[in-house]
Amino acid sequence: MEVTATGFRAVPTALDAAVAELTGSADRLTAIRGRLDTPAIDGKAFGLVPQSQRAMQAHGTSLQLSSTELESASTQTRRLATGVTAAVTNYRRGDTQASQAFRQLLGGLSGGTTLAAGGAAAPAGTAPFGARIAANRSAITAELAAERQRLATYQTQLTGDPGADHQLRESITRSQARIDLYENVIAEHRQILSFDPSGDGSMVELVGNIDAGTRNVAVFVPGTTSELANFERYHDGAVGFVDAAPRRDLAMVVWMDGDLPSNLFPQAPSASYADDLGPRLADFSRELRAEIAGSAAAGNDVQVTFAGHSYGGAVVGTAEQHGLDADRILHIESAGMGHHVDGPEDLRPAQPDVQRYSMTAPGDPIAWIRDINIGNWGHGADPDEFPGVIRLETGNYADGRPLEGVSAHSDVLTYHSDAWWNIYQVFTNGPLVTVPSAP
Numbered sequence: 001m002e003v004t005a006t007g008f009r010a011v012p013t014a015l016d017a018a019v020a021e022l023t024g025s026a027d028r029l030t031a032i033r034g035r036l037d038t039p040a041i042d043g044k045a046f047g048l049v050p051q052s053q054r055a056m057q058a059h060g061t062s063l064q065l066s067s068t069e070l071e072s073a074s075t076q077t078r079r080l081a082t083g084v085t086a087a088v089t090n091y092r093r094g095d096t097q098a099s100q101a102f103r104q105l106l107g108g109l110s111g112g113t114t115l116a117a118g119g120a121a122a123p124a125g126t127a128p129f130g131a132r133i134a135a136n137r138s139a140i141t142a143e144l145a146a147e148r149q150r151l152a153t154y155q156t157q158l159t160g161d162p163g164a165d166h167q168l169r170e171s172i173t174r175s176q177a178r179i180d181l182y183e184n185v186i187a188e189h190r191q192i193l194s195f196d197p198s199g200d201g202s203m204v205e206l207v208g209n210i211d212a213g214t215r216n217v218a219v220f221v222p223g224t225t226s227e228l229a230n231f232e233r234y235h236d237g238a239v240g241f242v243d244a245a246p247r248r249d250l251a252m253v254v255w256m257d258g259d260l261p262s263n264l265f266p267q268a269p270s271a272s273y274a275d276d277l278g279p280r281l282a283d284f285s286r287e288l289r290a291e292i293a294g295s296a297a298a299g300n301d302v303q304v305t306f307a308g309h310s311y312g313g314a315v316v317g318t319a320e321q322h323g324l325d326a327d328r329i330l331h332i333e334s335a336g337m338g339h340h341v342d343g344p345e346d347l348r349p350a351q352p353d354v355q356r357y358s359m360t361a362p363g364d365p366i367a368w369i370r371d372i373n374i375g376n377w378g379h380g381a382d383p384d385e386f387p388g389v390i391r392l393e394t395g396n397y398a399d400g401r402p403l404e405g406v407s408a409h410s411d412v413l414t415y416h417s418d419a420w421w422n423i424y425q426v427f428t429n430g431p432l433v434t435v436p437s438a439p
Contacts, residue, residue, distance in 0.1 A: 128291065128294070129191070129193055129206060129210075129291050132192075132193045132194065133191045133192060133193065133206075136192040136193070136194070136195045137185075137186065137189075137192065139195055140182050140185055140186060140192065140195060141182075141186060143182060143195075143197045144179065144182040144183065144186070146197075147175060147178050147179050147182065147197075148179060150175055151172065151175040151176060151179060154168060154171050154172045154175060155172065173229075174227075174229040177228075177229040177230065177232075178197070178201070178228050178229055180232070181228060181229075181231055181232055184232070190205060190207075190235075191205060191206040191207070192204070192205050193205065193206055193253070194257050197228065199259060200227035200228065200229075200259055200260070200262065201227055201228030201229075201231075202228070202256055202257050202258050202259070203228060203231055203254075203256055203257075204253065204254065204255050204256065204257050204284070205231075205235060205238075205253065205254045206251065206252075206253055207235065207238040207239055207242050207251065207252040207253070207254065208242040208248070208250060208251035208252055209248075209251060210251050210291060210292055210295045210296075210297050210302075211295065211296045211297060212296040212297060212300075213247065213248055213249050213297075214249055214250075214251055214292075214295075214297040214300060214302055215247075215249040215250070215300055215301075215302060215303070215428075216245075216249060216250045216251075216302065216303050216304075216305070216427055216428050216429065217250070217251045217252070217253065217288065217292065217302060217303075217304050217305070218241065218250065218251075218252050218253070218304075218305040218306075218307060218426075218427040219252075219253040219255050219281075219284075219285075219288070219304070219305065219306045219307065220234065220237070220238060220252060220253070220254050220255065220307050220309070220312075221255050221256070221277075221281065221306070221307065221308040221309070221312035221313075221315050221316055222234050222254070222256055222260070222309055222310075222312050223260065223261075223308070223309050223310025223311035223312040223313070223335070224260060224261040224262075224263070224264060224267070224268045224310055224311045225260070225261070225262060225263070226256055226260045226312075227256075227260070227262070231254070231256065234254045234256070235254055237254075237413055237415075238252035238253075238254050239252075240415050240420075241423075241424055241427060244424055245428060249428075250427060250428055252427075253288070255281065255284065257277065257280055257281070257284065258273075258276060258277045258280060259273060259276070260273055260277075260311060260312075261273055261311055268311060268335070269369070269372075270376060271314070271318075271339035271376050271379060272376060273311065273315070274311070274314040274315045274317070274318040274338065274339060274379065275318060275339065277315045277318070277319075278315055278316075278317075278318025278319040278321065278322055278338070279318075279319070279322045281306070281315060281316065281318075281319035281324065282319040282320075282322035282323050282324045282325075285304070285306065285319070285324050285325040285326060286323075286325050288304060288325075289304070289325050292304075303327040303328065303429055304325070304326055304327050304328075305326065305327065305328040305329070305330060305426060305427050306319070306324060306326045306328075306329050306330070307329075307330040307331075307332055307423065307426070307427075308330070308331060308332065308334055309332040309333060309334070309413065310332075310333055310334065310335060310366065310409065311335050311379075312332075312334075313331040313332065313333075313334025313335050313336065313337075313379075313383065314334070314335040314336050314337075314338055314339070314379035314380070316329060316331070316334075316338075317331075317334075317336060317337040317338025317339075317341055317379070317380060317383075318338040318339060320337075320338060320341075320347050320348065321338055321341065321346070321347065321348060322348075323348055326354055327354060327355065328354065328355045328356075328357065328426060328429075329354060329355070329356045329357070330356075330357045330358070330359075330423065330426045331356075331357070331358040331359070331383035331389070332358075332359055332412060332413070332423065333359070333360055333361065333364055333366055333408075333409050333410075333412055334358060334360070334366070334379075334383045335366060335369065335370070335379040336369075336370050336372075336379030336380040336381060336382065336383065337379070337380040337381040337382075337383055337386055338379065338380045339373060339376075339379055339380055340373055340380060341380035341381055342373075342380065342381050343381065343386075343387065344386075344387050344388060346380075355390070356383075356386070356388060356389045356390065357389065357390050357391075357392055357426055357432075358383035358384050358386070358389050358390070358391050358392065359391065359392040359393070359394050359412065359419060359422060359423075360383075360384050360391075360394070361394040361403045361404055361405075361408030361409070361411075361412055361419070362394075362402075362403075362404040362405075362408070363404045363405040363406065363408065364405075364406070364408055364409045365406060365409075366409060367382070367384070370382035370383075390432070390434055391434060391435040392419075392422045392426075392432055392433065392434055392435065393418065393419075393422060393433045393434065393435055394408065394412050394417075394418060394419040394422070395417065395418025395419060395422070395433065396417065396418050397411070397414060397417050397418075398414070398415070398416040398417055403417060403418065403419055418433065
């Protein structure tokens with residue numbers, strides 16, 4: 001909590017740090033207790049006189065009491081961490097609800113509006129993409145000036161002490177990354193459909209064009225740790241896919257229209273982020289269809305794919321429960337099919353002909369956390385095993401090394417790897433390399 005002039009303000013990121021510290025403390029207590037569970041000391045070590053035997057009994061009793069107290073302390077600490085996690089989820093949900101209500105007051109557009117620094121409004125919802133792009137260019141120009149000032153302030157606060165300056169230098173790094181992003185967006189006339197610099201920030205970008213030559217549009221939803229400071233990696237990835245289409249008939253949307261988990265624990269297991277983003281993504285799918293229908297691509301039978309990487313897979317799965325309008329869905333190293341999705345009966349039957357695909361590299365530990373639904377934790381069924389989902393090979397890197405292990409979780413997106421080509425073929429409705437069915 002922070003004290004302000006009007007009372008107290010909750011700081012979810014600080015509470016996340018507190019949860020991590022509490023969990024670490026509980027782990028340390030458990031480890032200490034484990035050291036006490038050693039084989040009993042031979043009674044002869046205390047001698048055979050009565051006084052020595054009493055000393056041995058006292059020693060054993062002391063160890064038992066210490067072990068019990070440590071176990072109790074560890075349990076209570078974990079309960080406290082769980083309670084704080086629930087509080088953070090509620091704070092964020094309240095912030096989102098308040099934000100959505102505020103957006104509705106600002107214009108009545110179905111997707112709301114975003115205010116950037118300087119008061120520039122970036123229309124969303126039913127607004128045509130061209131209007132959104134123009135408004136967001138103004139908003140980003142204003143925010144660039146504000147971020148430059150923010151960076152200058154950070155730099156004046158450096159003390160020269162590496163320990164004291166650690167968090168400040170992280171803020172400087174993120175601020176510079178945002179400045180680089182904003183400058184490139186303006187210089188390259190990039191097509192930003194949604195923008196909000198608050199918190200970790202959010203952005204939706206159209207890469208390529210929706211025009212007379214368009215046959216396919218792919219929407220990519222990133223996962224845990226995604227924020228404005230690293231948005232460029234997803235933009236660059238989308239450019240690679242668009243440029244690979246020889247007839248320039250593929251357009252991409254990088255969709256990061258809200259807060260995603262910042263860490264693997266305690267945030268990533270929570271379904272709250274997907275619960276917030278899923279309905280918004282479903283709304284965007286209908287807005288995208290309307291944009292295509294009103295463009296020169298109308299009549300091309302444009303096929304739309306939604307692809308979710310890691311936590312983004314849970315967002316796409318949740319969006320399906322809210323009527324996502326898709327022709328193809330691709331889970332890439334996905335966290336799951338969506339909270340409380342255990343089988344096809346849990347998906348809305350609005351589009352029975354949707355094609356679903358999944359790929360998971362061998363040794364990616366994300367496979368260990370699927371099929372979990374405990375309270376608000378977990379992201380539903382394993383996409384690789386879900387009825388009707390076609391599993392795709394991840395194969396090798398471009399140099400022939402196998403794509404496997406922890407690093408493969410992100411490396412499946414490596415340019416021109418076998419996994420990358422399979423993803424591209426889903427986006428363009430091309431030939432796929434699938435995992436052979438079990439005999």
